[in-house]
Amino acid sequence: MKITLNGEPRDLDGPTVQDLLAEIGLGAAKVATALNGTFLPAGRRGSTTLKDGDALEVVAPMQGG
Amino acid sequence: MPQFYGTHVDSPLMLGTAQYPSPTIMADAFRASGAGIATVSLRREGGAGQAFHDLIKELGVPVLPNTAGCHSVREAVTTAQMARELFETPWIKLEVIRDDDTLCPDVIALVEAARILTDDGFQVFPYCTEDLSVCGRLLDEGCEVLMPWGAPIGSGRGLNNPYGLRSLRAHFPDVPLVVDAGIGLPSHAAQAMELGYDAVLLNTAVAKAGDPVAMARAMALAIDAGKLAHAANPIEARDMAAPSTPVFGMAVLG
Numbered sequence: 001m002k003i004t005l006n007g008e009p010r011d012l013d014g015p016t017v018q019d020l021l022a023e024i025g026l027g028a029a030k031v032a033t034a035l036n037g038t039f040l041p042a043g044r045r046g047s048t049t050l051k052d053g054d055a056l057e058v059v060a061p062m063q064g065g
Numbered sequence: 066m067p068q069f070y071g072t073h074v075d076s077p078l079m080l081g082t083a084q085y086p087s088p089t090i091m092a093d094a095f096r097a098s099g100a101g102i103a104t105v106s107l108r109r110e111g112g113a114g115q116a117f118h119d120l121i122k123e124l125g126v127p128v129l130p131n132t133a134g135c136h137s138v139r140e141a142v143t144t145a146q147m148a149r150e151l152f153e154t155p156w157i158k159l160e161v162i163r164d165d166d167t168l169c170p171d172v173i174a175l176v177e178a179a180r181i182l183t184d185d186g187f188q189v190f191p192y193c194t195e196d197l198s199v200c201g202r203l204l205d206e207g208c209e210v211l212m213p214w215g216a217p218i219g220s221g222r223g224l225n226n227p228y229g230l231r232s233l234r235a236h237f238p239d240v241p242l243v244v245d246a247g248i249g250l251p252s253h254a255a256q257a258m259e260l261g262y263d264a265v266l267l268n269t270a271v272a273k274a275g276d277p278v279a280m281a282r283a284m285a286l287a288i289d290a291g292k293l294a295h296a297a298n299p300i301e302a303r304d305m306a307a308p309s310t311p312v313f314g315m316a317v318l319g
Contacts, residue, residue, distance in 0.1 A: 006109040007109070026110060030114065032150050037143065039147055059109055059151070060108070063083040064130070064133055065083045
């Protein structure tokens with residue numbers, strides 16, 4: 001399945017967002033997600049299935065002012 | 066000490082976590098300053114996020130996530146929603162930027178985003194201009210804190226419009242007010258507190274100083290001095306001199 005992950009085109013299996021996070025090594029990481037520009041709460045990652053062309057953003061805590 | 070949305074914080078210094086030479090120096094700066102709040106952000110996970118999250122927890126101070134870099138209502142709202150889940154707080158430093166050269170807030174979008182987020186249960190800390198009407202609108206939408214800029218973010222210029230900031234203080238005597246951005250020197254931070262502001266938010270002035278830890282301490286001392294000075298009811302400035310030594314009783318010698 002071809003999706004855009006954090007701005008980069010990727011070919012990943014999924015099929016759910018939670019599966020994808022595990023696939024890229026972030027299954028247990030402290031991250032937040034947005035799918036196609038809309039916030040996707042952690043509780044819905046396991047039931048949200050990705051499809052070709054989706055854009056997923058995965059963000060983490062970072063320095064800020 | 067200031068109170069934001071019913072939460073007391075231990076210090077009027079709100080300190081950013083970006084741009085330090087190292088995580089150790091950042092942590093030392095926080096300890097030296099006794100900062101009451103740490104501002105943080107969120108970015109695409111590139112591998113450093115988990116270690117930073119642990120470091121922030123070790124600081125032991127409340128965190129204020131921001132929406133830095135957002136240029137639209139939609140971006141800011143989505144970022145705030147992700148920040149709330151990530152940092153487990155309803156607090157959000159709401160930034161919606163109009164102009165990249167000055168990082169001037171888009172005040173129209175800011176008010177709209179503040180409305181949406183307040184309705185969704187967020188406790189919004191809006192990074193705004195010192196404009197009275199904009200600030201009034203933000204209060205109308207449920208903001209209980211205002212954070213007018215002193216000068217453009219990272220500029221170190223101090224308080225560009227002390228008149229406007231003083232006017233804001235006078236118009237909203239019971240609203241927690243924070244000068245956010247533009248602080249370059251401890252004297253700037255002291256001036257904000259002398260005006261009666263409740264807190265100062267700064268980052269670059271400490272993080273990019275030659276000795277961030279010493280500068281963090283200097284900022285904390287200046288903020289304490291400014292706060293004490295405001296409480297001491299400073300004298301009014303005047304154009305003409307007024308002798309401080311009594312004239313009465315002066316010997317006639319000429």
